[in-house]
Amino acid sequence: GENVEQHPSTLSVQEGDSAVIKCTYSDSASNYFPWYKQELGKRPQLIIDIRSNVGEKKDQRIAVTLNKTAKHFSLHITETQPEDSAVYFCAASMNSGYSTLTFGKGTMLLVSP
Amino acid sequence: NAGVTQTPKFRVLKTGQSMTLLCAQDMNHEYMYWYRQDPGMGLRLIHYSVGEGTTAKGEVPDGYNVSRLKKQNFLLGLESAAPSQTSVYFCASSYRQGGTEAFFGQGTRLTVV
Numbered sequence: 001g002e003n004v005e006q007h008p009s010t011l012s013v014q015e016g017d018s019a020v021i022k023c024t025y026s027d028s029a030s031n032y033f034p035w036y037k038q039e040l041g042k043r044p045q046l047i048i049d050i051r052s053n054v055g056e057k058k059d060q061r062i063a064v065t066l067n068k069t070a071k072h073f074s075l076h077i078t079e080t081q082p083e084d085s086a087v088y089f090c091a092a093s094m095n096s097g098y099s100t101l102t103f104g105k106g107t108m109l110l111v112s113p
Numbered sequence: 114n115a116g117v118t119q120t121p122k123f124r125v126l127k128t129g130q131s132m133t134l135l136c137a138q139d140m141n142h143e144y145m146y147w148y149r150q151d152p153g154m155g156l157r158l159i160h161y162s163v164g165e166g167t168t169a170k171g172e173v174p175d176g177y178n179v180s181r182l183k184k185q186n187f188l189l190g191l192e193s194a195a196p197s198q199t200s201v202y203f204c205a206s207s208y209r210q211g212g213t214e215a216f217f218g219q220g221t222r223l224t225v226v
Contacts, residue, residue, distance in 0.1 A: 099211035
């Protein structure tokens, strides 16, 4: 089955800095890669996703890049703000069929004012 | 529109007791999932369902049973709780299985003493 590795496990940045979280996956058949944000005590919520037919996707201050050859994808957050502090999870699945999401272990991002 | 709702939000069980967690969704989603979240372990899939009357095992199914008698409800049962089942449990649902957003419930914090 799919295996998703996520690094780093914790990341501390100053407000205004950029943050990058990286994930690798094992199953070359995976072609859907979402990122979820989980604030303390809350439920995970989708913030951005990418499919394997594109290499990059942006939404305001967040972007995701995908390298299918190397089987890794990354989340980029620019101009970080204290409200970006949360746990971020990457995940992978196939785009169709009986495929479930496999999650990475999460990255705790702390943005200091 | 409530989305995905879990009952209860908190529970303390004694070892050997049984309980059922209820998940209800009002988005007419076919697919539903139960995950457990432990520190440093990410979200691990326990069981899932691809439609009313169906269930399937996920990554960590031992010690749990599930039922999907109605499309909108997905129940997770613990027949004989063990301290290793202390965790935060999340239910989720999605329109289809692969390649779509999973919507999560607010979580159930279960402690087994």
